[in-house]
Each structure stands twice: as structure tokens, then as C-alpha cells.
Amino acid sequence: MDDEHALLIDCGLFQGAETSPEGRAGAGRLAIDFSLDGIKALVATHVHIDHVGRIPYLLAAGFKGPILCSEPSAKLLPIVLEDAFRLGFSRDQKQVERYLKLIEQRIVALPYKQWFTLIDTPQLNARIRLQRAGHILGSAYVEVDLHYPETGEKKRIVFSGDLGAPHAPILPAPKAPYKADILVIESTYGDRLHEDRRSRRKRLEKVLEHALSNQGTVLIPAFSIGRTQELLYELEDIIHRRALKESAKGQSSASKPGTSKAATLDWTNLPIILDSPLASRFTAVYRELDHFWDAEARALLAKGRNPLAFRNLLTVDSHQAHLAMVNRLAQTTQPAIVIAGNGMCSSGRIVNYLKAMLGDERHDVLFVGYQAEGTPGRQIQRFGPRNGYVEYDGLRYDIRAQVHTMGGYSAHADQAGLLKFVSGMRNKPGEIRIVHGEPDAKRELARMYRALYAQAGCPLNVVVPG
Structure with missing residues (x-):
């Protein structure tokens, strides 16, 4: 957000070949290897282990801020983290209970569609809003509004988290945000389409x-x-x-004389x-x-x-x-x-x-x-x-x-869904950062976004972090 304030979006386990040849869930990459300086809050987009599994290690490393999530995620997150704690730290019931009490004290449940102010100083006003992502119960994408009063600069950054498929059962489909200046979007199925x-x-x-x-x-x-x-x-x-x-x-068979009921x-x-x-x-x-x-x-x-x-x-x-x-x-x-x-x-x-x-x-x-x-x-x-x-x-x-x-x-949006998330915005982002997918999926989704913008005659900077 600025030199003194940062926001952490998710803190999960690595999975598959990015962790080990056996695909184990990040057993050797659990320690927090980034600085906690200036991190004012953690936002959990949803409670899958690859998004929240390292929270116990984040707390052990000294993170003192709140854990912001949707109201359904606030119900689910303690269950997930209890399981993670038992597997990674201790099965002692008293330790588990103390840990869960700490987690519940840190969780701040946010209603969907409502702005929540994180920072309000003469130098920076920062607020976030959660919107339904349709991935699992409680999943959200995150809108971050930044306003720098001294310069008058305003910026909106959207983090997709994991977006759901449009016709999945139980949960409403995600709706595109109104606008974004910078979009950070997942790409799990960026190179594929799902069956209807x-x-x-x-x-x-x-x-x-x-x-x-x-x-x-x-x-x-x-x-x-x-x-x-x-x-x-x-x-x-x-x-x-x-x-x-x-x-x-x-x-029908019983009503017809002489017919036998087929197996x-x-x-x-x-x-x-x-x-x-x-x-x-x-x-x-x-x-x-x-x-x-x-x-x-x-x-x-x-x-x-x-x-x-x-x-x-x-x-x-x-x-x-x-x-x-x-x-x-x-x-x-x-x-x-x-x-x-x-x-x-x-x-x-x-x-x-x-x-x-x-x-x-x-x-x-x-x-x-x-x-x-x-x-x-x-x-x-x-x-x-x-x-x-x-x-x-x-x-x-x-x-x-x-x-x-x-x-x-799959609970993830396919390529068409990821494209629609951008095309459905009234004011589209000038920069798209593509994350959370395999290299081929990232490259193909980047190509499709460039084609989408070229067709509309709009400039676009696509970033695929290494």
C-alpha cells in the first residue's frame, strides 16, 4: 500500500511438484520466508489449505494483526486450522484449545459487499470489500481501495482469490467487479474449458x-x-x-397384464x-x-x-x-x-x-x-x-x-469464466497480474487477455510473475 503499510492476501501451503516429486503439501516449505514488517492484516479469500495452511506458522513467526475473512469463512477457518495444527504442531488437546482461542480472537468476519477501513491517516486511506467468488462456501474476491490524500491519487486493486465456475451447484456465480486499476487473478484453468x-x-x-x-x-x-x-x-x-x-x-408395468418387471x-x-x-x-x-x-x-x-x-x-x-x-x-x-x-x-x-x-x-x-x-x-x-x-x-x-x-x-472458473471476469468490468484494469496456475495456463490466459484488449483497442500490461 505504501512503504509503511502492507496487506497480506492468503498464506497457504504449496502443493504438487512445486513442493516435492511426491507432491506432498509443502512439508519442507512451511517457514515464513518474508518480512512481517508493516503487514497490517491478513485477508483469507477462502479456507482451502493452499490459501490458509501456513497461518499457524505466520502466527508463530510473530504476526499480530487481524485475520479478515467472510462470515462463512469465519465458521470454517477454525476447523481447517485445527486440523493443520494437529498435523504440524501438536495433538495435545490443551495446546489445540489454546491455539483455537487465539485464532478466534484474531478473526474478523466481514459481511459481503460492505467496505471495511484498514488504515485512515493523513497519508493513506485504505479500505477493503469482499465479494462472493463462488468457489466454495465463504470464498471471496477482494477489492482494495487506496487513497493518498496528499497527492490525490486513488487506486483500486482487485485480488481474485479462486473464482468459481458459473453453473456450479449450491453457490451463486461470481459477478465481475465494477472496476479495477490492477487485477491479480488466478489461472488454474486458464488454458481449458469445462463441460456444461x-x-x-x-x-x-x-x-x-x-x-x-x-x-x-x-x-x-x-x-x-x-x-x-x-x-x-x-x-x-x-x-x-x-x-x-x-x-x-x-x-406402468404393473398396470399392463402379462408384463414382467424387468431387472x-x-x-x-x-x-x-x-x-x-x-x-x-x-x-x-x-x-x-x-x-x-x-x-x-x-x-x-x-x-x-x-x-x-x-x-x-x-x-x-x-x-x-x-x-x-x-x-x-x-x-x-x-x-x-x-x-x-x-x-x-x-x-x-x-x-x-x-x-x-x-x-x-x-x-x-x-x-x-x-x-x-x-x-x-x-x-x-x-x-x-x-x-x-x-x-x-x-x-x-x-x-x-x-x-x-x-x-x-472443478470448483475453479475455466478460461471463459476468467475472461468474463475481466470483460464484465465497466472500467477494466490497465494491468493484469496472472498467478496461481501452471506455466502453460498462465501463458495461454495472458495471450487471451492481450487478444481481448487488442480487439477493443485498449492498452494492457500483462505481468506473469516468476
Whole structure:
């Protein structure tokens, strides 16, 4: 902001090949390697670990300022940071409780669309405003207004955080800001387009049909926040519609003398297994904060349906119950859908399912989002269709299960969404800084922005930080 005042946007873990060949979540890059001098506040755009995972280390390094976030994120952030503290610092309950109390004292929950003044001096007036980003519950992009009274200079900087896909379930789509002088924008899918929601739902249904008919299990590695809740929403809707369809067919057949009821897939009793205590906690918060849902999701609630708490949904909490579920599904022929963490298959309960089931062609692995380079998830995604293998703990596991990828279920905006975020502004930025993506995605998005501005005859400075 100036020589004496700075604002920190997010403080997360590195993931994938940017951390290690194994794709572990930044285990060797946790220390805070930048100066805290002048940082007046931390803004958490959302609570995914790659945006907030180093907050415990930030506090340990001596950061004393507030943690600003949206009201839903204020509910979710302590859960995320409790998990991070247990993994990285201590499992001692008293230490955990003291740490959580410190976190809750630092959090300042900001309503969407309201300005919050950070600094008000004769030299600088700085304020921020959070707007819905549509990525996960509580996600926000950040508008920063800077006014220097002595010179009269005014500047607005917008930080996108992670932007959501426009037709994702549960949350409203992000709307472009009115203006920006400088835009700092993510580029995760800057070189790709997603499937539309109807197409991806049909594809998901086909995968499920295969698993049911083949008496196998669909394994879905999913992140605890956002992707899991979207999947539950879509699965509830598929099961609801198929059950209605099968019921109508049954009534029609029964009304015709001499017809026999054909064997049908038993959608009504298909178990959806959520095997992640952390995801279960987040799902409970999603249900609690249903007033932040979009109109479609709230309309389902009004009809008596709950897409995040339905009859087919089973949760697995204890580690013992988890191991029993892995053995049961691997050794029996009961069709099921399992959603388990972590999303990139580098650790967590999904690894036990993969070790037990990858070698059996009855099963399917369904990736519904980004797999960072260097992670086991990327290896399965790349080598599974070639009957390759993946390594865990020094052992090779052959991939005989079918592997599917559905980019449309990503919680990130695709290239079209990232372009629309800029084209939808009334006063467009003269400078765009492209971050948070792989090199090819950054380069392609930069090319598309230059083309967009050239078509309009407007100057643009695109910066792609190294």
C-alpha cells in the first residue's frame, strides 16, 4: 500500500511438484520466508489449505494483526486450522484449545459487499470489500481501495482469490467487479474449458451405471471443502430423479397384464459413503449456513429435500470403521460410491481404498478436479488409461480400475469464466497480474487477455510473475 503499510492476501501451503516429486503439501516449505514488517492484516479469500495452511506458522513467526475473512469463512477457518495444527504442531488437546482461542480472537468476519477501513491517516486511506467468488462456501474476491490524500491519487486493486465456475451447484456465480486499476487473478484453468453442467451430470450418471452393473465401487478423491458438497448435491439429484423414473416404470408395468418387471439398477438403495471426518464437519457447516446457498438449492429445501443430508448418505468417522469399509467393498460385490480425502491422493483415507481396489477392473476412479503435477492423483490420471501403475510407500500398484476425469466439476472458473471476469468490468484494469496456475495456463490466459484488449483497442500490461 505504501512503504509503511502492507496487506497480506492468503498464506497457504504449496502443493504438487512445486513442493516435492511426491507432491506432498509443502512439508519442507512451511517457514515464513518474508518480512512481517508493516503487514497490517491478513485477508483469507477462502479456507482451502493452499490459501490458509501456513497461518499457524505466520502466527508463530510473530504476526499480530487481524485475520479478515467472510462470515462463512469465519465458521470454517477454525476447523481447517485445527486440523493443520494437529498435523504440524501438536495433538495435545490443551495446546489445540489454546491455539483455537487465539485464532478466534484474531478473526474478523466481514459481511459481503460492505467496505471495511484498514488504515485512515493523513497519508493513506485504505479500505477493503469482499465479494462472493463462488468457489466454495465463504470464498471471496477482494477489492482494495487506496487513497493518498496528499497527492490525490486513488487506486483500486482487485485480488481474485479462486473464482468459481458459473453453473456450479449450491453457490451463486461470481459477478465481475465494477472496476479495477490492477487485477491479480488466478489461472488454474486458464488454458481449458469445462463441460456444461448437464453434460457432466450425464457423464457422472454413466460412470455410476457402469459401477452398479459391474458390481464395483466408484472412488472419488475429493477435497473436504467445496467439491465434496457439490458432489453430494449432484448425487442426491441423480438418485432422486432415477428413483422417480424407476417408480413410474414399475407402475406402468404393473398396470399392463402379462408384463414382467424387468431387472433395474437399484438407485434407491445405492450407498453414498462419505469417508472423511473433516469433510463431514464441513458438510454440517454448509447445512447450517444454507442462507448463503443459491436460489436453486434453497428451493430444494423448500420442497423438503436436503441435498447434503439424504437417506443414501452414509458417513464413516472412526479409523476402525474406515478400514472395515475398505475391506468390505474390496471383498464383496456391493456397488457403492465412496468420496474420501485427500483430493490429490497423496495421503488420507483415499489411499487405503486405492491400494485395495486399483488392481480390480470392477472398480472406477473418478477425478472431478485439478490434480497437481507430481501428485499420485496426476500419476493415476495419466497412467491409468495405459494400464500403468502408481507407487505408494515404495510399492507399485497396478491400475486396472477404469479411470475417468470430469473437469466440469472443478470448483475453479475455466478460461471463459476468467475472461468474463475481466470483460464484465465497466472500467477494466490497465494491468493484469496472472498467478496461481501452471506455466502453460498462465501463458495461454495472458495471450487471451492481450487478444481481448487488442480487439477493443485498449492498452494492457500483462505481468506473469516468476
